[in-house]
Amino acid sequence: MQKGETIWYIPDGYIPPESTNDLLSHESICVLNCQERKAQLAITIYFEDRPPLEKIAYEVPAKRTKHIRTSELSLDGEKIPVGVPYAIEVESDEPIIVQYSRLDSTQPELALMSTIAYALK
Amino acid sequence: MQKGETIWYIPDGYIPPESTNDLLSHESICVLNCQERKAQLAITIYFEDRPPLEKIAYEVPAKRTKHIRTSELSLDGEKIPVGVPYAIEVESDEPIIVQYSRLDSTQPELALMSTIAYALK
Amino acid sequence: MQKGETIWYIPDGYIPPESTNDLLSHESICVLNCQERKAQLAITIYFEDRPPLEKIAYEVPAKRTKHIRTSELSLDGEKIPVGVPYAIEVESDEPIIVQYSRLDSTQPELALMSTIAYALK
Amino acid sequence: MQKGETIWYIPDGYIPPESTNDLLSHESICVLNCQERKAQLAITIYFEDRPPLEKIAYEVPAKRTKHIRTSELSLDGEKIPVGVPYAIEVESDEPIIVQYSRLDSTQPELALMSTIAYALK
Numbered sequence: 001m002q003k004g005e006t007i008w009y010i011p012d013g014y015i016p017p018e019s020t021n022d023l024l025s026h027e028s029i030c031v032l033n034c035q036e037r038k039a040q041l042a043i044t045i046y047f048e049d050r051p052p053l054e055k056i057a058y059e060v061p062a063k064r065t066k067h068i069r070t071s072e073l074s075l076d077g078e079k080i081p082v083g084v085p086y087a088i089e090v091e092s093d094e095p096i097i098v099q100y101s102r103l104d105s106t107q108p109e110l111a112l113m114s115t116i117a118y119a120l121k
Numbered sequence: 122m123q124k125g126e127t128i129w130y131i132p133d134g135y136i137p138p139e140s141t142n143d144l145l146s147h148e149s150i151c152v153l154n155c156q157e158r159k160a161q162l163a164i165t166i167y168f169e170d171r172p173p174l175e176k177i178a179y180e181v182p183a184k185r186t187k188h189i190r191t192s193e194l195s196l197d198g199e200k201i202p203v204g205v206p207y208a209i210e211v212e213s214d215e216p217i218i219v220q221y222s223r224l225d226s227t228q229p230e231l232a233l234m235s236t237i238a239y240a241l242k
Numbered sequence: 243m244q245k246g247e248t249i250w251y252i253p254d255g256y257i258p259p260e261s262t263n264d265l266l267s268h269e270s271i272c273v274l275n276c277q278e279r280k281a282q283l284a285i286t287i288y289f290e291d292r293p294p295l296e297k298i299a300y301e302v303p304a305k306r307t308k309h310i311r312t313s314e315l316s317l318d319g320e321k322i323p324v325g326v327p328y329a330i331e332v333e334s335d336e337p338i339i340v341q342y343s344r345l346d347s348t349q350p351e352l353a354l355m356s357t358i359a360y361a362l363k
Numbered sequence: 364m365q366k367g368e369t370i371w372y373i374p375d376g377y378i379p380p381e382s383t384n385d386l387l388s389h390e391s392i393c394v395l396n397c398q399e400r401k402a403q404l405a406i407t408i409y410f411e412d413r414p415p416l417e418k419i420a421y422e423v424p425a426k427r428t429k430h431i432r433t434s435e436l437s438l439d440g441e442k443i444p445v446g447v448p449y450a451i452e453v454e455s456d457e458p459i460i461v462q463y464s465r466l467d468s469t470q471p472e473l474a475l476m477s478t479i480a481y482a483l484k
Contacts, residue, residue: 009125009153011152011153011186011219011237012235046185047185048185049185052184085151085188087186104233106144107230111232113222113235115220120124
């Protein structure tokens with residue numbers, strides 16, 4: 001039984017440039033791999049005004065979840081810039097499930113948002 | 122391969138009339154166009170008590186995202202009024218993926234909400 | 243073309259019992275009717291420990307949206323109690339699209355959450 | 364008519380370790396059972412770095428909702444640890460609908476997030 005899909009989208013990516021207090025503003029791409037085999041991800045980052053950063057590699061072991069901080073992703077040393085609107089495509093060689101969440105502590109009290117990503121079927 | 126759908130809905134549109142501090146209260150219609158061709162959007166705004174504003178044009182280039190602020194949309198000079206409940210229909214001539222987010226800074230500490238829009242299939 | 247579905251679910255209903263400042267804590271069932279005919283809704287409220295309140299009537303005109311405050315719904319004078327977990331079923335005689343949002347001002351700074359409801363297909 | 368699905372996923376589980384004021388930081392798995400028969404759930408918890416806690420039992424009566432606090436779930440006395448990223452799989456012997464919400468009161472003003480879970484079809 002196929003537990004999930006292999007292509008997922010998150011159109012609203014944004015790393016808040018500022019944080020207050022101890023909680024760092026950040027986004028997470030939360031991936032669940034329920035399969036018996038590891039999933040090899042290829043994450044592509046789309047921008048408003050320049051070509052995408054294509055196929056950043058990431059691995060999620062079998063029967064595990066990974067909550068991936070977008071600020072940790074990089075391609076040939078290039079990271080996602082903060083304070084810039086972007087979008088995310090997650091491809092996987094195994095079926096997975098993807099949820100996106102953002103914690104914003106630009107101001108002293110944090111704000112949260114979350115949504116299941118959009119799966120191609 | 123068709124990456125997305127061509128008709129999307131967001132029933133809960135609302136531009137908060139007030140902002141505090143530096144962060145402006147706003148909504149974004151976040152569109153991702155993964156296709157090799159530009160997408161021509163037609164955005165329709167539905168209200169509670171009057172006819173819709175129909176088919177506001179907007180273009181998203183190939184392999185790009187656009188995070189569209191709803192306060193910037195206008196039809197023949199008419200904008201979406203603030204403080205009024207409304208709803209959004211996004212049509213596109215190419216498959217796209219749409220997410221909706223709102224930042225509310227009516228009070229000093231911001232609040233966030235987000236959801237993948239609803240796609241017709 | 244059928245623009246939406248006729249049965250929608252929102253499992254996480256909750257009317258916060260307290261508010262601070264000017265912004266009242268509330269939930270909205272945001273309904274969009276893109277059809278050429280009015281939609282007649284029947285809203286059922288499920289509880290944790292007692293039988294549901296069944297088929298509260300509500301009308302959404304053609305080509306209009308309604309952002310329905312759950313605190314305004316009532317059946318034979320009975321309203322949804324505040325501070326109690328409940329769930330919502332929205333049935334419609336015409337295809338509609340439904341999004342659920344909550345604003346919580348229990349504390350001085352508001353919090354928001356939102357999601358497209360779950361449609362039966 | 365089948366009202367819902369039998370397998371649901373929530374990749375972004377996280378119990379905030381701290382709370383302020385009277386509102387306890389918590390997550391809820393909100394389940395709606397519209398069927399005429401009770402639903403027997405088996406909830407599996409996936410982690411980043413160890414094997415899952417498998418098939419925690421939970422019952423939702425016919426025509427009722429349950430808003431399940433994740434901090435109350437346990438398997439052989441083992442609970443979900445706070446402050447650790449994890450993911451949730453909800454299986455049911457009857458069709459149900461599932462929504463996930465988190466209230467975070469790490470800081471004095473609360474934050475909320477919510478999404479309909481992802482259903483296998």
